[in-house]
Amino acid sequence: MxxxxxxxxxxxxxxxxxxxxxxxxxxxxxxxxxxxxxxxxxxxxxxxxxxxxxxxxxxxxxxxxxxxxxxxxxxxxxxxxxxxxxxxxxxxxxxxxxxxxxxxxxxxxxxxxxxxxxxxxxxxxxxxxxxxxxxxxxxxxxxxxxxxxxxxxxxxxxxxMDRLIVELQMTPHEAYTHINKILEQVNAVMATFFTGDLMESEARKMTDESKEEDEEFDANKVYDWSVEDRDDSDIYFDPARGNVIFSSAVDGWAFRVQQFASLYAKKLGFKESVLQKCLWGEYYFDPKAKRVILPKHLKGRNLKPMFVQFVLENIWAVYGSVVIEPDRERVEKIVGALKIKVLPRDLRSRDPQILLSAIFSQWLxxxxxxxxxxxxxxxxxxxxxxxxLPKMLYPNIHRKDNDPLEPTNAVEKALYNCDISPEAPVVAYVSKMFAVPVEFLPENRRTQMTAEEMRERGRQQRELRAAQAAADKSGEGIPLDQVNALPLQAEAAEEEPEEEAAEELKGESLIGFARLYSGSIRVGQKLYVMGPKYDPKYPKKHISEITVQSLYLIMGRDLESLEEVCAGNVFGIGGLEGHILKNGTLASTLEDVRNMAGVKMETSPIVRVALEPEDPTQMDKLVEGLRLLNQADPCVEVMLQETGEHVILTAGELHLERCLRDLKERFAKIEIHASEPIVPFRESIVRAELSTNKEKDGVMVPRGQAEIKLSSKFLTLKVQTVPLPNRVTEFLTKHAASIKAVVEEKLAKKTNKEEEEETGDAAPLGTSQLLSASELEQLLKEEFEQAKKEGGPFASLWDNVVDQIWAFGPRRIGSNLLINRIPGYVRKPFFQVDSKKSADVAGDHADEVLKVEDEDASALSILDFDFHIHTGFQLTTLTGPLCAEPMTGVCYIVQGVEFHSEEMVSSSGETIDVRGRLPVIQGHVIAATKEACRQGFLDWSPRLLLAMYTCDIQANAEVLGRVYGVISKRKGKIISEDLKDGTSFWQINALLPVIESFGFSDEIRKRTSGAASPQLVFSGFEMLDEDPFWVPTTEEELEDLGEKADKENLARKYMDTVRKRKGMFVEKKLVEHAEKQRTLKKN
Structure with missing residues (x-):
């Protein structure tokens, strides 16, 4: 072509x-x-x-x-x-x-x-x-x-497919069986997606119906508990339907069943459509009766499936004659039978790959x-x-039938119909931004001269040389106007400006990678840019207006300029720099346009590195380079920490390597020093095998309870710490996005009430897949009820606990709870998001507090410290006591706030103006809350949670032992190992700590000589069941390990590593007995 x-x-x-x-x-x-x-x-x-x-x-x-x-x-x-x-x-x-x-x-x-x-x-x-x-x-x-x-x-x-023939040396029938099993696995995966969507849809439908029902049960009503019957036949892969291709890309051939059906239809006397259905599956050809039979009619005959007989055996014959057992005569017969032309030089070639390509490029x-x-x-x-488009505009919307949504306005109609008319509204989605060197843009590319221009330039050069020769003979110079008329001289005069222009072209330009769904975009057109957080409720936020500077046809590494792009096309667009960070929606109007940019990435960045320039004076170049990297990479995250460090978060080791290379060579173009990879941990507590009570001042106190008296001595804070049930922790972690939505809704009702009254009460876009506050509350109550049924020493603590939730933490959405059980202080249930004020409570906390006993305007009240107790909790859960990492699975119960009125009177008998000193006291409350939570945490047996990778490796039996050795060395554990049917490859699944994963892929490849390559996917956090403060105490432990416990404490090692990196105190003895040092020199 x-x-x-x-x-x-x-x-x-x-x-x-x-x-x-x-x-x-x-x-x-x-x-x-x-x-x-x-x-x-x-x-x-x-x-x-x-x-x-x-x-x-x-x-x-x-x-x-x-x-x-x-x-x-x-x-x-x-x-x-x-x-x-x-x-x-x-x-x-x-x-x-x-x-x-x-x-x-x-x-x-x-x-x-x-x-x-x-x-x-x-x-x-x-x-x-x-x-x-x-x-x-x-x-x-x-x-x-x-x-x-x-x-x-x-x-x-x-x-x-060539690997089955040359590498595994399977017979055609073995290959058919092997491919059929893989096809069944793929279809099983598709079935799980279909079933999951169906069950979720049914669950939401039942929830909606239950809300519509009256509270009284109607005995005469018929309840339909059957699952909706949906047709799933079109989601599966079937070679007979034409949606399966068999290929060998390296040898340049591919086929579908239709090709062989059309080839054999006339020979066998079948209709092509009938033969197409029979060329895959358990169908056999009876040569005597000239008909297709099923397995039950074989009657012991050794017939092969038609796919094996008519398709695979022919391909195996070509490989057998060319690669496995080269036979030129057989090759010539095959070429003649296929009616193709192969050059004699290809037939004589010693490289079988050339002959294979020559045959298959014409045949298949x-x-x-x-x-x-x-x-x-x-x-x-x-x-x-x-x-x-309905799925993109209305994510996970629940419908009682499976029919597609009908357009509700003119914009949706244009989108659904891919309208390219000039009157259609422009709606485009920018999927990502990618960087292109400015000098490679079409407008900056050097244009090639036409043949006519080259001939004209040659003629002028000849004239110049002739004039110069004539001037030399006569001794006269060339006229000035003649010299200026020649482009050769003009180019010499413009050398300096060209050098300046070349300097300007050294840089990166960010181009949007987009798809146009409706209308036509032209250069110079004005469009609105909507960010991922854009909400029509607040039309002035997360939106800007741009002018389209350029449009491009993307041709791999090259771009070609366009003046116009019509709906239905993928294109590049310039002029978005500074307006779109990762992705966004472009539209010519804001009326009825829904935001399509709220895309959740499957991979969250987990590995972080702190960066600094080798030359401190080049910090501005690093900052600019990080800005470009952040826009050009859809997964990377760039942060500026409170310490002033610039940090990038990446998805893994290879992604980190690519980002650092881009920074050094493309975006910042400076030498950069990167820190050791920083891996997140989590801190939690467990109930160790100790007494559940402790003695304080002769009184038995429950474990985890702490009482802290303020340094100003005006009040005492009483907090009890207990570990949350595992099922509750998992639930909170899974539904963090739903909790965040509830928190944001509550904050919006506080800060944007006036704006809400103007714009209405529409639900945020893109949140229909999240749980509502009422659903979240009900499910959380069920989780605590199940925890109570499972029993345990804390079962009684979970009575009515959901209605007493004060806050989640850290960052208001984590898997830790702050519970209010202060006598006489009743707060509004956390999941109640209405903004009605309590008639009994005045001040800033009227939206959250229902009742406060003994409230006195002149003295201190719990209301004065509500926010500060909450702040202390958030700070504690964000930086735990082990190594200042976030906590998970911890419940803090505030049991009382006791005010000491006697401390509010000075030694001279005058009443102290505590209201005047309130800001200082509030700061003390934050510190006291943090200390109470910290003491309660350490009263239990603390644990570190490690970030874990799921590691998938395929390896043959020869290198299996080496793979296990590397995984064991890296503190990983094998989850499963399976031999793939029909092959010599083992599928190994393992869990590997992220902190031990750096260099893991390279080590695996080196130890196995490239025979195994791992895939690492972040799977979450897993508890390391080892107390970082453990020391031997029992007689058996002291006898086995001694007083020093020389056994390596892995949790202590990780904790000290993080503390050292953060500049925290690390308890480590460099010299234990100075007077007993060994001499390095011996006689």
Whole structure:
């Protein structure tokens, strides 16, 4: 196919029916970029012989070095489809259709899964690649889930089929059985997504119906408890339906069942549609009866499935004759039977790869098969947006039927129909920002001279030389006007300005990676930019107006200028720098436009590093570089800590390495010093095997209870600390986003009451998937009820505890509770979010407090310290006593605040003006609360919680022992190990502490000589069941370990490491007996 110019591609953007927006999704090293290369070769962008070697879309240097994709890249391809239309009255006619395919290649490494989210959001369909040897891997499930969430229609590609033949040396029948098992696994994954959505929908429907019912039970009403019957047949992969491709991208071939059905239909005397259904599955061909039979009719005959007999055996025969047992005569017979032409030099080539490519490129060309599947199986924008847009505009909305939502206004109608008319409102979604060197932008690119311009320039140079020769002979100079007329002299005069311009072109420009859903965008047009937090309730917040500076057609590493972009296309847009941080929505109007930018990333950054420039005078360059990095990377987070340190948070070790490289070479362009990776911990408490009570001043006090008297001696604070039940802690961690929404709603009712009255009481966008305050309250009560039923020493403490919740912490949303049990002080239930004031309470706390006994305006009251007790709790849970890390699973019960009236009278008998000293006393209350919480925490047995990775490794039996050795050395533990059916590969699942993971991947690869490569996914926090303050106390412990307990205390080691890094006190003896030092020199 000839090369297509960008101008021709831009013309195709107006025909939305012939546009396909697709992404390639897969686990790392399953062949995405190699497949992309074969598709690019069809447009003449690269040579077909170099497909799979160039890795054209891996434009970064480190991508080429490592051989993996790190950033999603887009390119537009052209495909012409020629169809023959049969007509009974005339000869069959050929109809040509031109298609524009916007292809996005996404990374497969787990560290860059945020790039997969940005890619799938822009696409309508996807190619999901699976290595047929490795099968379904962790990232395979992740990308399938992402496609399901974004309603991207997938086509399954079984890649690396050649490995079954050459590497595993399977027979065709064994290969069929192996592929069938993988297909069943993939369909099982799709079924879990479908079932999960269905059950969630049913649960919400039942909740809604229960709210609508009257409190009285209607005995005559019929209650429907059946699960809604939905058709799920269209979500599964089936080769007979055409949504499964079998391929070998490295050898350049691919096929679908349809191709062999059309090939054998006439030979076998079947209809093509019938044969297509029988070429996959347990169908057998009876050669005597010339018919297809099922397994029950085999009657002991050794027949092969039709897919094996008519498809796989032919491919195995080619590999057998070319690679496994080279036989030139057999190859010539195969070439003749296939009616293809192979050059004699290819037949004589000693490299079997050349001959394989020559045969398969004509018999089963990969690009043709994949492009036909894209056009036939994946929807155009006009069809896809009717399915995808309701989900994007109304996330997880509950519907009693499965019918698509109907548009409710003109904007939604234009979106659903992909309206490209000039009158249609412009609505676009910017998925991410990516950086491009300014000198590579089309407007700054050097233009190539035309042939006519080159001829004219040559003529002028010849004239100049002739005039110079004539002047030398006559002794006269060249006239000044003649010299000025020559462009050669003009260029010399402009050398200095060009050097200045070159300096200006050294830098990075941020371009928006976007998809237009409605209308047409033109250069110079004014648009509104809505950030992810934009809410129509507050139309002046998180919104700005821009002028479109440039539009681009994205062609991999190159950009081509456009004047206009129509709906249904993926494009680049300039002029968003400073207006969009990560993602956003563009619109020409604010009326009825919903925000589409609230996308949750699957991977949260967990590894943080503090940065500083090698040269302190270059700090401004580092700050600017961090700003560019923060916008150009959808997953990285940049923070400025209170200590003044600049910190970046990344998804993993490889992501961190890429970010540091980008900072040094592209964004900051300075030498940077990075600290050791900083890993988060959590602090908690458990009930150790000690007495539950302790003695204080001769009185037995419950464990965890602390009484702190203020330094001013005006009041005493009494707080009891207890560990929360595990099920409650897990619930609070899981629903942190819902708690945050409740807190924000309460704060909004306090701070924006006037604005609310003007704008109405609409619910925040994008929160329909969160639990409401009432739902959260009810579920939390159920969790505490279950904890009470399980028993334990604290079961009685959980009576009516939900109504007594004062606050969550840290940051108001954590998994720690502050409970109010102060006698005579009743606060409003936490989950009651209405803003009605109590008639009995005056002042700033009237929204939260229902009742205060013995309130005296002249003396101190609990109301004066409500906020400060809460602040002390938040500070304590944010920085625990072990190593100043956040707490989890701790409950603090405020049991009393006792005022000492006798301390409010001076020695001379005068009453002290405590109201005048209130700010000082309030500061003391914060400190006292922190100290009470700290003492109560340390009264229990403290524990550290480690951030953990789930580690998935595939390795053969030869290197299995080495893999186990590295995991054990890194303090990991094996969860499961399974032998993959039909292969010699073991699938190992393990848990690995994040703090021990740095250098883990490199060590695994070195120890196994590259035979094993791990995938690390953050899985949460797990308790290290070891007391950092443990010392041997019993006779057995002292006898086994001695007084010093030389056994390594891992929790103490981690705690001291963090304390040392934070500049906190570390109890460590450098010299224990100075007088007993050994001499280094011995006789």
């Amino acid at each position: 000839p090369a297509i110019t960008p101008a021709q591609l831009s013309l195709l953007q107006h025909n939305t029916k012939n546009i396909r927006n697709i992404c390639i999704l897969a686990h790392v090293d399953h062949g995405k970029t190699t497949l992309s290369d074969s598709l690019l070769a069809t447009n003449g962008i690269i040579s077909s012989k170099m497909a799979g070697k160039v890795r054209y879309l891996d434009s970064r240097e480190d991508e080429q070095e490592r051989g993996i994709t790190m950033e999603s890249s887009a390119i537009s391809l052209y495909f012409k489809l020629v169809k023959s239309v049969s007509n009974e009255e005339a000869q069959p006619k050929t109809v040509e259709s031109e298609y524009l395919i916007n292809l996005i290649d996404s990374p497969g490494h787990v560290d860059f899964s945020s790039e997969v989210s940005t890619a799938s959001r822009l696409c309508d369909g996807g190619l999901v690649l699976i290595d047929v040897v490795e099968g379904v891997c962790t990232q395979t499930v992740s990308v399938l889930r992402q496609a399901w969430i974004d309603k991207v229609r997938p086509v399954l590609v079984f890649n690396k 060309p990969l690009s043709t098969c994949v492009l036909l599947a894209i056009i036939g199986q994946l929807p155009p924008p006009i069809d896809a947006q009717r399915v995808r």
